[in-house]
Amino acid sequence: MGLNESNQQPRVRLEVADGIGTILLDRPPVNALDTLAQRQLEQVAQQAADRTDVRAVVVYGGPRRFAAGADIREMAGMSAGDMTRWARRLQEAFTAVADIPKPVVAAVNGFALGGGCELALTADRRVLAEDAVIGLPEIQLGVIPGAGGTQRLARLVGTARAKEIVFTGRPLTARQALEIGLADQVVPADQVLKEATAWAAQFTTGPALALKAAKQAVDLGASTDLRSGLLIEQALFAGLFGTADRRAGMGSFVARGPGQAEFSGN
Structure with missing residues (x-):
């Protein structure tokens, strides 16, 4: 932990109630996932996996946005060597969420772009707001998704659709995401967390x-x-x-x- 890290507001935290653990992204204004947020995400995911009072998990970025992805300002000055180490830690954080041995649902309001989309892909189910936007725009920065996007998206929607989304970097509306299986449910924006929590709640007394x-x-x-x-x-x-x-x-x-x-x- 850095010298000032203990005094900072957590960027990612776990809130537990009624058997449901909510992994809450809280880094205004857009929940960009910098190095500290990635480390906290991995720690929180491990807590959700280990705690016996957590039987299902909701990943939520708040009522206005899910996550804009990785922190581009932090990445811009990195060398290839720097990025090799950074990308490994990023993938480890996202894999920790994917490996939570409990039902996990992403509750997506606003936008889930780049790393935000990749984080949503780690969940077992995705509930999107009607006005949500989701996609992998990394190609527009001269790179490719690096937190599992090329792999998890292809396994979810098929290689041809995944290539088209990754090659173009185009954003998808919630309805477009639903049509190809990237979203599982589309609801009014003010119902996203409620619907995701209701889905998770059915497992809190399960085997x-x-x-x-x-x-x-x-x-x-x-x-x-x-x-x-x-x-x-x-x-x-x-x-x-x-x-x-x-x-x-x-x-x-x-x-x-x-x-x-x-x-x-x-």
Whole structure:
């Protein structure tokens, strides 16, 4: 921690209520993700992953914007060597969010551009405001996305669409994002956080270990061949038979039918 860092207002913080952890970006005016914000994002993501009172996560930039991306002023004077180290730390911060072993939803108001879009891509679901704008404009700066954008976007919407978005750097409206699967839900701006939180809330009393396994199975399987993915699924499926939640879920099903189980998260 730097000499003055402890005295600064946190750029990223975790707020927890009713089983939901909200990762809040708070660096006015546009939530640019500088080095300190990246470090805090990684720390907060790890906290959300580790805390047992957090069962689902919302990533939120506030009612007026999500994030404008990396801090261009900070990047402008960097050499290739500087950027090699900086980009590694940036990817590590975003990967920490992607690796949270719980359902994660991005609540996007305003714009999510560059690193903001890449951060939204780390979530399992994206809820966008009707007037939101999302995209990867890095090509217009003479570079490419460096925080997972080329990889996560292609896996989400397909390589052809990802190339067109990355090559042109054009922004997408919320409706355009919904049409190609980059957004999962589009709602009025004042409903974004409410809808994202409602989606997260359904998991707060769910089987935490099964949800973790489900996320791992999909994410790991998507990056490998089908045969390997099936083996991953098989191992995770079998491992859940040693959990209290599996016993509660199957016992409740036999005794009372589906949808009646009470899970402890163990």
